[in-house]
Amino acid sequence: MVSRRENISSILFGCFLVIFGLALVFFRASFVLLLAEIIQFILIVIGLWKLFCTLILKRGEDKFLPRLMALGKALLYVIFGLILANRVDFTTGWLIFFIGLYQFTVGIIGFTSYILLARDKVRNIKSQLFISLIHVLFGVTSMFGSERITNTLFRLGVYLVFIGFTYVNDGRQLITRNEKARKLRNRIRIPLPVFIDAIIPNNVLIKFNEMLVGNEDTVSERFSNKLPAKDYDEDSIVHILIHVGKTGFDKIGHVDVSYKGKVYSYGNHDIEAHFAAGAIGDGVLVVADEKPYLDFLKTRGTSVFRFGIGLTEKELEELKYELDHILKDVTPWEATTEKQKKSYIGKVLEATKGQAFKFKRGRYKTYFVLGTNCVLLADELLGNNGINLINVAGILAPGTYYDYFNKLFHTYGSNVISKMLVHPQFQEPLVEVKPVTKKEKRA
Numbered sequence: 001m002v003s004r005r006e007n008i009s010s011i012l013f014g015c016f017l018v019i020f021g022l023a024l025v026f027f028r029a030s031f032v033l034l035l036a037e038i039i040q041f042i043l044i045v046i047g048l049w050k051l052f053c054t055l056i057l058k059r060g061e062d063k064f065l066p067r068l069m070a071l072g073k074a075l076l077y078v079i080f081g082l083i084l085a086n087r088v089d090f091t092t093g094w095l096i097f098f099i100g101l102y103q104f105t106v107g108i109i110g111f112t113s114y115i116l117l118a119r120d121k122v123r124n125i126k127s128q129l130f131i132s133l134i135h136v137l138f139g140v141t142s143m144f145g146s147e148r149i150t151n152t153l154f155r156l157g158v159y160l161v162f163i164g165f166t167y168v169n170d171g172r173q174l175i176t177r178n179e180k181a182r183k184l185r186n187r188i189r190i191p192l193p194v195f196i197d198a199i200i201p202n203n204v205l206i207k208f209n210e211m212l213v214g215n216e217d218t219v220s221e222r223f224s225n226k227l228p229a230k231d232y233d234e235d236s237i238v239h240i241l242i243h244v245g246k247t248g249f250d251k252i253g254h255v256d257v258s259y260k261g262k263v264y265s266y267g268n269h270d271i272e273a274h275f276a277a278g279a280i281g282d283g284v285l286v287v288a289d290e291k292p293y294l295d296f297l298k299t300r301g302t303s304v305f306r307f308g309i310g311l312t313e314k315e316l317e318e319l320k321y322e323l324d325h326i327l328k329d330v331t332p333w334e335a336t337t338e339k340q341k342k343s344y345i346g347k348v349l350e351a352t353k354g355q356a357f358k359f360k361r362g363r364y365k366t367y368f369v370l371g372t373n374c375v376l377l378a379d380e381l382l383g384n385n386g387i388n389l390i391n392v393a394g395i396l397a398p399g400t401y402y403d404y405f406n407k408l409f410h411t412y413g414s415n416v417i418s419k420m421l422v423h424p425q426f427q428e429p430l431v432e433v434k435p436v437t438k439k440e441k442r443a
Contacts, residue, residue, distance in 0.1 A: 007171045014167030017160045024157030028150050032092050040084040047077025096152045100142025102193070107135030113371030116280070120365045163192065170407050192400075194370075200399030201244040201253035201305070232310035232417065235260060238319060239290075240378065242402050243297055243304040250302065253398030255378045258306075259319065263293045266377040268367040269345040269356070272337060283367040284345065285330055285377075288354025296351040298424050306429070307405040308418035309382075318383045326364070326381070330357035375401055409434060 023031045051074040054067060084091060110132030117125045142152040239258040245251060256265040268274065269284035297304055311319065333356045335346040349356060359365040363372055375396040408416040409432070420429040 010167050010171030014164040014171060017164030021157040021160030021164060024153045028153040036084055040081040043077050043081030047074050047081060050074030050077060092149060096149050097143050099152055099156065100139045103135050103142060104139025107132045107139055109370045110135060113368055116366045116368055122363050194397055197397040197399035198252045201242060201402050236311050236316060237308050238311060240307040240405060241304050242398050243302050245302045255374045255398050255401050257378045257381050258290045261290050263288050263290050266374050271339055271343040279369045281367050283359050283364040285357045286348060286354055288352035292352040294422050296348055298422060301424050304422040305402060306420040306422060307409060307416055310415040310417045319381060322381050322383055329359050329362045331360050333358040
Protein backbone atom coordinates (compact mmCIF):
# COMPACT_ATOMS: atom_id res chain seq x y z
CA MET A 1 0.00 0.00 0.00
CA VAL A 2 1.24 3.50 -0.77
CA SER A 3 2.38 5.07 2.49
CA ARG A 4 1.31 8.45 3.81
CA ARG A 5 4.94 9.54 3.52
CA GLU A 6 4.86 8.86 -0.25
CA ASN A 7 1.64 10.86 -0.56
CA ILE A 8 3.19 13.82 1.24
CA SER A 9 6.26 13.43 -0.98
CA SER A 10 3.98 13.79 -4.02
CA ILE A 11 2.64 17.08 -2.65
CA LEU A 12 6.12 18.38 -1.75
CA PHE A 13 7.51 17.41 -5.15
CA GLY A 14 4.55 19.13 -6.82
CA CYS A 15 5.15 22.29 -4.78
CA PHE A 16 8.82 22.20 -5.76
CA LEU A 17 7.90 21.96 -9.46
CA VAL A 18 5.42 24.84 -9.12
CA ILE A 19 8.02 27.07 -7.43
CA PHE A 20 10.69 26.05 -9.95
CA GLY A 21 8.31 26.71 -12.84
CA LEU A 22 7.26 30.12 -11.50
CA ALA A 23 10.92 31.06 -11.08
CA LEU A 24 11.51 30.22 -14.76
CA VAL A 25 8.42 32.18 -15.80
CA PHE A 26 9.36 35.37 -13.93
CA PHE A 27 13.18 35.31 -13.89
CA ARG A 28 14.01 33.06 -16.87
CA ALA A 29 17.71 33.33 -17.82
CA SER A 30 18.63 35.01 -14.51
CA PHE A 31 17.23 32.04 -12.58
CA VAL A 32 19.09 29.56 -14.80
CA LEU A 33 22.35 31.45 -14.22
CA LEU A 34 21.77 31.42 -10.46
CA LEU A 35 20.93 27.71 -10.59
CA ALA A 36 24.08 27.01 -12.63
CA GLU A 37 26.21 28.88 -10.09
CA ILE A 38 24.71 26.86 -7.25
CA ILE A 39 25.27 23.57 -9.10
CA GLN A 40 28.85 24.40 -10.05
CA PHE A 41 29.59 25.44 -6.43
CA ILE A 42 28.14 22.14 -5.14
CA LEU A 43 30.13 20.12 -7.70
CA ILE A 44 33.40 21.84 -6.78
CA VAL A 45 32.78 21.44 -3.03
CA ILE A 46 31.95 17.72 -3.46
CA GLY A 47 35.04 17.23 -5.63
CA LEU A 48 37.36 19.00 -3.17
CA TRP A 49 35.91 17.03 -0.25
CA LYS A 50 36.46 13.76 -2.10
CA LEU A 51 40.03 14.82 -2.90
CA PHE A 52 40.63 15.63 0.76
CA CYS A 53 39.20 12.27 1.84
CA THR A 54 41.23 10.34 -0.73
CA LEU A 55 44.56 12.13 -0.21
CA ILE A 56 44.43 12.85 3.53
CA LEU A 57 41.80 10.94 5.51
CA LYS A 58 42.12 7.59 3.72
CA ARG A 59 45.85 7.78 2.99
CA GLY A 60 47.31 4.30 3.09
CA GLU A 61 43.95 2.56 3.59
CA ASP A 62 43.12 1.61 0.00
CA LYS A 63 45.09 -0.17 -2.68
CA PHE A 64 46.60 1.81 -5.54
CA LEU A 65 43.94 1.18 -8.23
CA PRO A 66 40.82 1.94 -6.10
CA ARG A 67 42.63 4.99 -4.74
CA LEU A 68 43.44 6.17 -8.27
CA MET A 69 39.80 5.69 -9.38
CA ALA A 70 38.52 7.65 -6.36
CA LEU A 71 41.00 10.41 -7.17
CA GLY A 72 39.86 10.53 -10.80
CA LYS A 73 36.20 10.69 -9.75
CA ALA A 74 36.93 13.57 -7.38
CA LEU A 75 38.81 15.46 -10.10
CA LEU A 76 35.88 14.97 -12.51
CA TYR A 77 33.54 16.72 -10.04
CA VAL A 78 35.92 19.69 -9.84
CA ILE A 79 36.48 19.82 -13.62
CA PHE A 80 32.75 19.70 -14.43
CA GLY A 81 32.12 22.41 -11.84
CA LEU A 82 34.78 24.68 -13.39
CA ILE A 83 33.50 24.00 -16.93
CA LEU A 84 29.96 24.87 -15.87
CA ALA A 85 31.21 28.05 -14.17
CA ASN A 86 32.93 29.26 -17.35
CA ARG A 87 30.47 27.98 -19.97
CA VAL A 88 27.03 28.68 -18.46
CA ASP A 89 25.72 30.39 -21.61
CA PHE A 90 26.99 27.54 -23.78
CA THR A 91 25.42 24.87 -21.54
CA THR A 92 22.11 26.76 -21.34
CA GLY A 93 22.07 27.18 -25.11
CA TRP A 94 22.44 23.44 -25.70
CA LEU A 95 19.77 22.67 -23.11
CA ILE A 96 17.34 24.99 -24.92
CA PHE A 97 18.32 23.46 -28.27
CA PHE A 98 17.48 19.92 -27.08
CA ILE A 99 14.16 21.11 -25.63
CA GLY A 100 13.40 22.61 -29.04
CA LEU A 101 14.47 19.41 -30.77
CA TYR A 102 12.08 17.42 -28.56
CA GLN A 103 9.21 19.81 -29.39
CA PHE A 104 10.04 19.62 -33.09
CA THR A 105 10.12 15.79 -32.96
CA VAL A 106 6.74 15.68 -31.20
CA GLY A 107 5.37 17.95 -33.92
CA ILE A 108 6.67 15.67 -36.69
CA ILE A 109 5.16 12.64 -34.91
CA GLY A 110 1.82 14.45 -34.67
CA PHE A 111 2.00 15.44 -38.34
CA THR A 112 2.73 11.80 -39.28
CA SER A 113 -0.31 10.75 -37.28
CA TYR A 114 -2.40 13.39 -39.09
CA ILE A 115 -1.29 12.11 -42.52
CA LEU A 116 -2.19 8.52 -41.61
CA LEU A 117 -5.62 9.58 -40.31
CA ALA A 118 -6.26 11.73 -43.38
CA ARG A 119 -5.28 8.80 -45.64
CA ASP A 120 -7.89 6.66 -43.87
CA LYS A 121 -10.46 9.47 -44.31
CA VAL A 122 -10.99 10.03 -40.58
CA ARG A 123 -13.08 13.11 -39.85
CA ASN A 124 -12.52 15.96 -37.38
CA ILE A 125 -8.72 15.80 -37.30
CA LYS A 126 -7.93 19.47 -37.92
CA SER A 127 -7.03 19.92 -34.24
CA GLN A 128 -4.35 17.22 -34.70
CA LEU A 129 -2.79 19.24 -37.51
CA PHE A 130 -3.03 22.49 -35.52
CA ILE A 131 -1.33 21.02 -32.41
CA SER A 132 1.40 19.46 -34.57
CA LEU A 133 2.14 22.77 -36.31
CA ILE A 134 2.31 24.54 -32.93
CA HIS A 135 4.88 22.01 -31.73
CA VAL A 136 6.95 22.38 -34.90
CA LEU A 137 6.80 26.18 -34.59
CA PHE A 138 7.84 26.11 -30.92
CA GLY A 139 10.58 23.61 -31.74
CA VAL A 140 12.07 25.71 -34.55
CA THR A 141 11.93 28.94 -32.51
CA SER A 142 13.53 27.17 -29.52
CA MET A 143 16.38 25.90 -31.67
CA PHE A 144 17.01 28.94 -33.88
CA GLY A 145 14.94 31.96 -32.74
CA SER A 146 16.57 35.24 -31.69
CA GLU A 147 14.79 35.17 -28.30
CA ARG A 148 14.89 31.39 -28.05
CA ILE A 149 16.29 31.12 -24.51
CA THR A 150 13.84 33.57 -22.94
CA ASN A 151 10.75 32.22 -24.72
CA THR A 152 11.61 28.55 -24.21
CA LEU A 153 12.29 29.02 -20.49
CA PHE A 154 8.90 30.75 -20.17
CA ARG A 155 7.10 27.82 -21.85
CA LEU A 156 9.08 25.30 -19.80
CA GLY A 157 8.14 27.18 -16.62
CA VAL A 158 4.42 27.14 -17.45
CA TYR A 159 4.60 23.41 -18.23
CA LEU A 160 6.35 22.65 -14.92
CA VAL A 161 3.73 24.66 -13.00
CA PHE A 162 0.91 22.54 -14.46
CA ILE A 163 2.86 19.30 -13.85
CA GLY A 164 3.39 20.45 -10.26
CA PHE A 165 -0.33 21.10 -9.74
CA THR A 166 -1.03 17.56 -11.04
CA TYR A 167 1.32 16.07 -8.41
CA VAL A 168 -0.13 18.25 -5.64
CA ASN A 169 -3.67 17.23 -6.60
CA ASP A 170 -2.69 13.54 -6.71
CA GLY A 171 -1.07 13.70 -3.28
CA ARG A 172 -4.01 15.61 -1.78
CA GLN A 173 -6.54 13.06 -3.06
CA LEU A 174 -4.39 10.16 -1.88
CA ILE A 175 -4.29 11.56 1.67
CA THR A 176 -7.87 12.81 1.93
CA ARG A 177 -10.26 10.02 2.92
CA ASN A 178 -13.28 11.21 1.02
CA GLU A 179 -15.92 8.52 1.57
CA LYS A 180 -18.37 10.25 -0.78
CA ALA A 181 -16.00 10.11 -3.74
CA ARG A 182 -17.38 6.86 -5.10
CA LYS A 183 -16.88 7.75 -8.73
CA LEU A 184 -13.61 7.72 -10.60
CA ARG A 185 -12.98 11.39 -11.26
CA ASN A 186 -12.38 12.43 -14.83
CA ARG A 187 -9.67 14.86 -13.88
CA ILE A 188 -7.75 17.14 -16.20
CA ARG A 189 -4.11 16.06 -16.19
CA ILE A 190 -0.92 17.28 -17.82
CA PRO A 191 1.17 14.28 -18.97
CA LEU A 192 4.89 13.89 -18.37
CA PRO A 193 7.15 13.92 -21.45
CA VAL A 194 6.56 10.73 -23.42
CA PHE A 195 10.13 9.45 -22.93
CA ILE A 196 9.50 9.45 -19.15
CA ASP A 197 6.03 7.88 -19.39
CA ALA A 198 7.46 5.16 -21.64
CA ILE A 199 9.75 3.75 -18.93
CA ILE A 200 7.22 3.74 -16.05
CA PRO A 201 5.84 0.15 -16.45
CA ASN A 202 9.30 -1.39 -16.78
CA ASN A 203 10.64 0.56 -13.79
CA VAL A 204 7.70 -0.59 -11.65
CA LEU A 205 8.39 -4.20 -12.64
CA ILE A 206 12.13 -3.82 -11.92
CA LYS A 207 11.36 -2.53 -8.41
CA PHE A 208 8.96 -5.44 -7.81
CA ASN A 209 11.54 -8.00 -8.97
CA GLU A 210 14.13 -6.39 -6.67
CA MET A 211 11.62 -6.66 -3.83
CA LEU A 212 11.28 -10.40 -4.50
CA VAL A 213 14.95 -11.09 -3.82
CA GLY A 214 15.10 -12.11 -0.17
CA ASN A 215 12.05 -10.04 0.80
CA GLU A 216 9.18 -12.49 0.93
CA ASP A 217 7.80 -10.76 4.05
CA THR A 218 7.49 -7.46 2.18
CA VAL A 219 5.69 -9.18 -0.68
CA SER A 220 3.23 -10.89 1.68
CA GLU A 221 2.49 -7.58 3.46
CA ARG A 222 1.73 -5.76 0.23
CA PHE A 223 0.08 -8.56 -1.73
CA SER A 224 -2.11 -11.56 -0.99
CA ASN A 225 -3.86 -14.32 -2.94
CA LYS A 226 -7.22 -13.32 -1.47
CA LEU A 227 -9.58 -11.74 -3.97
CA PRO A 228 -10.97 -8.30 -3.00
CA ALA A 229 -14.50 -7.91 -1.65
CA LYS A 230 -17.00 -7.34 -4.44
CA ASP A 231 -18.86 -4.05 -4.05
CA TYR A 232 -19.88 -4.32 -7.69
CA ASP A 233 -21.52 -7.08 -9.69
CA GLU A 234 -18.96 -8.90 -11.87
CA ASP A 235 -20.74 -7.72 -15.03
CA SER A 236 -20.33 -4.12 -13.81
CA ILE A 237 -16.54 -4.29 -13.71
CA VAL A 238 -14.22 -3.50 -16.61
CA HIS A 239 -10.56 -4.44 -16.30
CA ILE A 240 -7.51 -2.64 -17.66
CA LEU A 241 -4.58 -4.94 -18.43
CA ILE A 242 -1.17 -3.30 -18.64
CA HIS A 243 1.49 -5.83 -19.53
CA VAL A 244 5.24 -5.47 -19.52
CA GLY A 245 7.76 -7.75 -21.19
CA LYS A 246 11.50 -8.20 -20.86
CA THR A 247 12.82 -7.00 -24.20
CA GLY A 248 12.40 -4.31 -26.87
CA PHE A 249 9.06 -2.55 -27.22
CA ASP A 250 7.60 -4.99 -24.65
CA LYS A 251 9.43 -2.99 -21.94
CA ILE A 252 7.32 0.07 -22.80
CA GLY A 253 4.16 -1.95 -22.16
CA HIS A 254 0.84 -2.65 -23.80
CA VAL A 255 -2.76 -1.90 -22.73
CA ASP A 256 -5.83 -4.12 -23.18
CA VAL A 257 -9.42 -3.87 -22.02
CA SER A 258 -11.25 -6.86 -20.54
CA TYR A 259 -15.02 -6.99 -20.04
CA LYS A 260 -17.18 -9.99 -19.09
CA GLY A 261 -14.18 -12.30 -19.43
CA LYS A 262 -13.30 -11.14 -22.95
CA VAL A 263 -10.04 -9.32 -23.72
CA TYR A 264 -9.92 -6.69 -26.47
CA SER A 265 -6.32 -6.22 -27.56
CA TYR A 266 -5.42 -3.74 -30.31
CA GLY A 267 -2.00 -3.60 -31.91
CA ASN A 268 0.25 -3.87 -34.94
CA HIS A 269 -0.10 -7.66 -34.93
CA ASP A 270 0.16 -8.40 -38.67
CA ILE A 271 3.89 -8.83 -39.20
CA GLU A 272 3.42 -8.88 -43.00
CA ALA A 273 2.05 -5.33 -42.92
CA HIS A 274 4.79 -3.78 -40.76
CA PHE A 275 6.30 -0.50 -41.90
CA ALA A 276 8.96 1.78 -40.37
CA ALA A 277 10.44 -0.97 -38.17
CA GLY A 278 6.99 -1.98 -36.91
CA ALA A 279 5.95 1.51 -35.81
CA ILE A 280 3.21 1.60 -38.47
CA GLY A 281 0.99 -1.16 -39.85
CA ASP A 282 -2.52 -2.52 -40.18
CA GLY A 283 -4.49 -2.20 -36.96
CA VAL A 284 -5.52 -5.65 -35.68
CA LEU A 285 -8.01 -6.29 -32.88
CA VAL A 286 -7.70 -9.59 -31.00
CA VAL A 287 -10.72 -10.82 -29.00
CA ALA A 288 -10.00 -13.72 -26.65
CA ASP A 289 -11.06 -15.25 -23.34
CA GLU A 290 -9.18 -13.59 -20.50
CA LYS A 291 -7.87 -16.65 -18.61
CA PRO A 292 -6.10 -18.40 -21.53
CA TYR A 293 -4.87 -14.98 -22.69
CA LEU A 294 -3.22 -14.26 -19.31
CA ASP A 295 -1.83 -17.82 -19.20
CA PHE A 296 -0.31 -17.27 -22.64
CA LEU A 297 1.35 -14.01 -21.54
CA LYS A 298 2.84 -15.78 -18.49
CA THR A 299 4.43 -18.40 -20.74
CA ARG A 300 6.14 -15.53 -22.59
CA GLY A 301 7.56 -14.16 -19.32
CA THR A 302 5.20 -11.18 -19.42
CA SER A 303 3.88 -9.57 -16.24
CA VAL A 304 0.40 -8.02 -16.22
CA PHE A 305 -1.00 -5.30 -13.96
CA ARG A 306 -4.80 -5.76 -13.85
CA PHE A 307 -6.92 -2.86 -12.59
CA GLY A 308 -10.66 -3.35 -11.94
CA ILE A 309 -13.00 -0.38 -12.42
CA GLY A 310 -16.55 -0.53 -11.05
CA LEU A 311 -19.08 1.13 -13.36
CA THR A 312 -22.56 2.52 -12.83
CA GLU A 313 -25.44 1.50 -15.11
CA LYS A 314 -25.02 4.67 -17.15
CA GLU A 315 -21.28 4.09 -17.53
CA LEU A 316 -21.92 0.49 -18.56
CA GLU A 317 -24.26 1.67 -21.29
CA GLU A 318 -21.56 4.07 -22.50
CA LEU A 319 -18.98 1.25 -22.53
CA LYS A 320 -21.28 -1.03 -24.53
CA TYR A 321 -22.04 1.79 -26.97
CA GLU A 322 -18.33 2.52 -27.54
CA LEU A 323 -17.59 -1.19 -27.96
CA ASP A 324 -20.38 -1.61 -30.52
CA HIS A 325 -19.22 1.55 -32.28
CA ILE A 326 -15.69 0.13 -32.68
CA LEU A 327 -16.79 -3.41 -33.62
CA LYS A 328 -19.08 -2.22 -36.44
CA ASP A 329 -15.97 -1.21 -38.42
CA VAL A 330 -14.13 -4.56 -38.22
CA THR A 331 -13.94 -7.56 -40.49
CA PRO A 332 -12.64 -11.04 -39.55
CA TRP A 333 -8.99 -11.73 -40.36
CA GLU A 334 -6.77 -14.81 -40.07
CA ALA A 335 -3.03 -15.42 -39.95
CA THR A 336 -2.48 -17.35 -43.18
CA THR A 337 1.21 -17.08 -44.08
CA GLU A 338 3.93 -19.07 -42.33
CA LYS A 339 5.51 -15.83 -41.10
CA GLN A 340 2.23 -14.69 -39.54
CA LYS A 341 1.62 -18.06 -37.87
CA LYS A 342 5.08 -18.02 -36.26
CA SER A 343 4.70 -14.45 -35.04
CA TYR A 344 2.89 -13.16 -31.93
CA ILE A 345 -0.53 -13.08 -33.62
CA GLY A 346 -0.33 -16.71 -34.71
CA LYS A 347 0.78 -17.88 -31.27
CA VAL A 348 -1.82 -15.89 -29.30
CA LEU A 349 -4.69 -17.06 -31.54
CA GLU A 350 -3.57 -20.67 -31.27
CA ALA A 351 -3.14 -20.52 -27.47
CA THR A 352 -6.42 -18.70 -26.73
CA LYS A 353 -8.62 -19.95 -29.62
CA GLY A 354 -9.43 -16.26 -30.05
CA GLN A 355 -10.46 -14.24 -33.09
CA ALA A 356 -8.65 -11.49 -34.98
CA PHE A 357 -10.15 -8.57 -36.88
CA LYS A 358 -8.92 -5.79 -39.12
CA PHE A 359 -10.62 -2.43 -39.54
CA LYS A 360 -12.42 -1.56 -42.77
CA ARG A 361 -12.41 2.16 -42.03
CA GLY A 362 -11.93 4.71 -39.31
CA ARG A 363 -9.28 5.83 -36.85
CA TYR A 364 -8.01 2.34 -36.04
CA LYS A 365 -7.54 1.11 -39.62
CA THR A 366 -3.85 2.04 -39.43
CA TYR A 367 -1.85 1.45 -36.27
CA PHE A 368 0.80 4.02 -35.29
CA VAL A 369 2.81 3.32 -32.14
CA LEU A 370 3.04 7.04 -31.28
CA GLY A 371 -0.49 7.93 -32.31
CA THR A 372 -3.34 5.51 -32.88
CA ASN A 373 -2.12 2.83 -30.48
CA CYS A 374 -3.44 0.38 -27.87
CA VAL A 375 -3.84 3.10 -25.22
CA LEU A 376 -5.97 5.29 -27.47
CA LEU A 377 -8.43 2.45 -28.17
CA ALA A 378 -8.64 1.57 -24.46
CA ASP A 379 -9.26 5.21 -23.60
CA GLU A 380 -12.05 5.47 -26.16
CA LEU A 381 -13.71 2.34 -24.76
CA LEU A 382 -13.57 3.72 -21.22
CA GLY A 383 -15.07 7.05 -22.28
CA ASN A 384 -15.54 9.27 -19.21
CA ASN A 385 -13.69 6.74 -17.06
CA GLY A 386 -10.51 7.19 -19.06
CA ILE A 387 -7.92 9.92 -18.77
CA ASN A 388 -8.93 13.47 -19.55
CA LEU A 389 -5.47 14.52 -20.66
CA ILE A 390 -4.63 17.97 -21.91
CA ASN A 391 -2.86 16.37 -24.84
CA VAL A 392 0.27 18.52 -24.98
CA ALA A 393 2.26 15.86 -26.80
CA GLY A 394 -0.51 14.04 -28.66
CA ILE A 395 1.01 10.74 -27.51
CA LEU A 396 -0.51 8.32 -24.99
CA ALA A 397 1.85 5.73 -23.50
CA PRO A 398 1.01 2.68 -21.34
CA GLY A 399 2.99 4.34 -18.55
CA THR A 400 0.48 7.21 -18.54
CA TYR A 401 -2.31 4.72 -17.91
CA TYR A 402 -0.45 2.81 -15.21
CA ASP A 403 0.42 5.98 -13.31
CA TYR A 404 -3.16 7.27 -13.54
CA PHE A 405 -4.98 4.12 -12.43
CA ASN A 406 -2.40 3.22 -9.80
CA LYS A 407 -2.91 6.59 -8.11
CA LEU A 408 -6.67 6.23 -8.30
CA PHE A 409 -6.44 2.73 -6.82
CA HIS A 410 -4.74 4.29 -3.79
CA THR A 411 -7.32 7.09 -3.61
CA TYR A 412 -9.90 6.52 -0.89
CA GLY A 413 -13.39 6.07 -2.32
CA SER A 414 -12.45 5.82 -6.01
CA ASN A 415 -14.08 3.12 -8.10
CA VAL A 416 -10.76 1.64 -9.18
CA ILE A 417 -11.62 -1.24 -6.87
CA SER A 418 -8.87 -3.80 -7.47
CA LYS A 419 -5.29 -4.19 -8.57
CA MET A 420 -3.66 -7.53 -9.31
CA LEU A 421 -0.27 -8.52 -10.61
CA VAL A 422 -0.08 -11.60 -12.82
CA HIS A 423 3.61 -12.54 -12.57
CA PRO A 424 5.43 -15.46 -14.25
CA GLN A 425 6.95 -16.51 -10.91
CA PHE A 426 3.59 -16.98 -9.19
CA GLN A 427 0.89 -19.49 -10.05
CA GLU A 428 -1.90 -17.29 -8.66
CA PRO A 429 -2.28 -13.53 -9.20
CA LEU A 430 -1.00 -11.26 -6.43
CA VAL A 431 -3.79 -9.02 -5.12
CA GLU A 432 -2.70 -5.64 -3.78
CA VAL A 433 -4.56 -4.33 -0.73
CA LYS A 434 -6.67 -1.23 -1.42
CA PRO A 435 -6.80 1.58 1.19
CA VAL A 436 -10.03 1.65 3.21
CA THR A 437 -11.98 4.51 4.72
CA LYS A 438 -12.50 5.01 8.45
CA LYS A 439 -16.07 3.79 8.10
CA GLU A 440 -14.88 0.60 6.39
CA LYS A 441 -12.26 0.05 9.10
CA ARG A 442 -14.88 0.31 11.85
CA ALA A 443 -17.05 -2.22 10.01
